[in-house]
Amino acid sequence: MDFQSTGRRKRPRPSYSCVECTRRKLRCSKHIPCSACVERGIAQLCRRRPGVASATVRRPSPASATPIPIRQNIISNEPYYATPALETPRESGPEAIPEDQPRVTVPASTPATSNAPSSNGPARSRHKIVDNVTEDAAVMLEFLALGRQRILQVAQIEQQSPLGAALDDMGNASGLLFTPSQVRSMMHYHQESIAWIHNVVHMPTFREQCEKSFANPSECQGLWLGLYYAMLAVTLYHMSPSLLRDLDIHEPYSLAELCYRNSIDRLSDADYMSNHSLFSLQTICLLIYIGHNIGQSDRISVLLACAVRIAQCLCLHRLGPDPPRNGSTDDEVEAMQRRLIDREVSKRVWWFLVRQDWLQIPFNNTYTIHPTQFNTPMPLNCNEEIPLMFSTEAIIHHEQEHYTQGSYTMVLNDVAVLIWKTQDKMCQQGHPNGVEDGLRKLYSEVLQADRELRELMNKMPSFYRNTPDAQTGHPAHVQHQGKVLSLALAHKFYSIHRHFQIPSFKDPWFAYTKLSCFPIMRRSLATVLSLPPHDPHTSVARNMWTINTHVLTTAVWLLFELIFSHGTGAPNMVDGQETEIRDLAAKASIFLQENQSRSRIAKRGVSLINALLEIDRGIQMGDERQFNLNDIIAHVAGTDQQETQGNGVFGDEPCEQVEGGARSIVDWLSRDAPTWEDILDVLDNASES
Known part of the structure; x- marks a missing residue:
């Protein structure tokens, strides 16, 4: 019956x-x-269109909401073990923890029982803050700081060109x-004080x-010019501005x-994707140290993927064992040395790519380079100057106690292999839901790693x-390398335990994660923060993109201890730890503010x-209200456009001002908004690095 025949207006059916289902036509x-x-x-993004039954649709309160099943990683690109459903293990006890690990007493009650609302009233206890927080919370905050596009796209934040327009008039230089x-x-300075960070x-x-x-x-060849400019970029970025002023170079950044x-x-211009060269691979390896810092992490990820494939096309992954020493050769000495240097540089570049790929495994939950598909050995521990580099037969390989330009990356290569082995072992365990005591078996692999x-x-x-x-006979910057390496290893402990960080606040069975990571993170962060500010070598260390990332990640981990530990039944921190x-x-x-x-x-x-x-301060004052996901993402994304002292919600002023001032987040939290868990869950969707 149509409208004209009845005279009645047909009301649209709501x-x-x-x-999301409407958009996907599901x-x-x-x-x-x-x-x-x-x-x-x-699930945290599921909502009806504005205006549709808005008066009757209410978000359930945290105390009364029906628990939402943790997602199963079936349709995602992550391995199925990577974000396991954090169920309470069917049995509780210390038997899954190896004998040489500290024993953790597990109470008889399960987290589900201990977290149940009190019958005395609807008041929300402080430990509810950690309920339903994704185990990737700190990682997602790290990727938010890296400016990964997927986070900004989720929040519908319009992005600007990372390089801005300020350099447009210089672009044709x-x-x-x-x-x-x-x-x-x-x-010369790069060789003496900077080359160790990449080798x-x-x-x-x-x-x-x-x-x-x-x-x-x-x-000059085009691809070599790419390497030349990359070397200049890394040097200008890491070298002390005072030393550059002595060279009449200003505005180095x-x-x-x-x-x-x-x-x-x-x-x-040189069409590097078709014209493969070792120069282009070296260039990409160096661009990492600038690209991440200036907000081009997505570009860097794609360039690294290209570099892996180019290296395979050049057969850098199939160099084979080092040739035996042989004093008899028909080649001239200079030609032999050039050939061996090229081989050694090729090994360094390949293992740089391996290291970048495998150290990202805990964050990508996958890897590109498989160890069964390459036979290129690790680089030698050798000197750089040719008279000291060669014997009459071959390159001299020193013991690790002999310091060289490659000593720092040599340690990280071993760590990368460990990260890969751990990933492989965990994948072999199968999905925790499909294996008896599957989650505990995964955790046992974490403890072994x-x-x-x-x-x-x-x-x-x-x-x-x-x-x-105690160091004698080594360059002055070796002590800086040691502190940088200490923080990097603390970050690797976090990488290994990251899936169990948030569960460690909920279930005492995983308490060893806190016992293991907390001391080394606290100690290594304090060590790096104590670097002498006016030392030229400190300028190299603090401008490394990894230092900025590791300082942020470590600080977030420690602050999570304050925000999530109290009220969960875990032992309280000893006196002074919270203040520390x-x-x-x-x-x-x-x-970080000095680097911003x-x-x-x-x-x-x-x-x-x-x-x-500010959140920790608000919780101390008894304020546990919620805040808006899009606001915090918009604020962090907006720091790129703000002036150094900014006037955002949180502010970019020095930390001494965090304790006071009218711009308190506690006032801002009074607005109607999704929960803290929602923020971390949405950030979880951005875990592609």
Whole structure:
């Protein structure tokens, strides 16, 4: 019956399907959250369109909400063990923990029982803050600081060009940019004080190539120019500004971004994806140290994937064992040395790519390079200067107690192998829901990896383990390397335990995660924050993108201890620990704030740490109200456009001002908003690195 024949207006039938199901054209169960969104792992995003039955649709309160099943990683790209359903183990007891690990007493009651609402009233206890928080919470905050696009897309934040328009008028710069004298000085400093962070370039060879380019600039190859600009970018970014001023070089960070862009342009101009060269691989390896800091992590991830495939096309993964020493050769000595240097550099580049791939396993839950598909050995521990590098037969391979440019990356290579082995063992266990005591079996692999990582720490070269006063005969920056390495290893403990960080606040069975990670994170963070501020070598260390990331991650872990530990039945911290953590977090914020003018990771990190400090302060005052996910993501994303002192909700002011002021997050929290768990769950969707 149509409208014209009856004269009655036909009322549109309201749709109760959620926005996601409507957009995907899927059948919706029409309950919020709907079953389809729960299965996709985005239950926290499930909502009806604005204005549809809004008066009757209410979000259930935390005390009365029906528990939402944790998603199963069937339709995601993650391995099925990576984010296991954190059920209470069917049996409780210490038998799954190896005998050499501290025993953890497990109470008879399960977390589900101990977390049940009290019959005395509806008041929400403090430990409810951790309920339903995803185990990837700290990782997601780290990726938020890295500016990963998926997080910003979830919050519908409009993104601007990472490099901005400030360099547009310089983008067409040609030539070598600096005088030969300036380049010689910078490359000498790079060889002495910076090359250890990457170890993908044989510096004497590169400096020879620079001299040839000065003599015949028109003969410079495009791919080599990409490497040249990448070397300049890394040097300008990490070298102390005071030393650069002595070379009459000013505004080094703007120049570093210019060289970074020129390097990428040279790669593109030379069609590096078709014209494969070791130069392009070295360039990509170096661009990492600038790209992450200036907010181009997504570009860097894609470049790394390209580099792996180019390296395979060049057969860098099939170099085979080092040739035996043989004094008889028909080649001239110089040609033999050049061939061996090229081979050694190829090994360094390949293992740089392996290291980048495998150290990201805990965050990507996958890897690209499989160990059964390459036979290239690890680089040798050798000197760089050719007279000291060679014997009459081959490259001299020193024991690890002999310091070289590759000593730092040598330790990280061993750690990367451990990370891969742990991933492989956990995958072999199967999905925890499909194996009896599956979650405990996964945790036993974590405990085994924890032990092996401690063994690696004990086997490190003594110049990294000893105090600076005990080091003799080594360059001055070795003590800085030791502190950087200490923080990197603390981050690797977190990498191993990351799936069980949040469960450790809920279930005493996983308490060893806190016992293991907490002391080393606290100690290593304090060590890095104590670096002398005006030391030129400190400038190299604190400008490393990994330092900014590790400082942020470590501070977030420690602050989670404050926010989530109380009220969960876990033993209280000893006297002074809470104050020490807050002090370390405040110093970490100041440390990152000093870097925020040249690092977007640091700038976002300041906002995140200050926000968590405010949340902890609010909880101390008894305020447990909720806050809005999109607001915090928008604020952190907005730090790129704010002035250094900003005027956002959390503010980018020094941490001394966090304790007071009118712009308190406690006032902001009074707004109607989703829960803290929702923020972490949505950030969980951004775990692609």
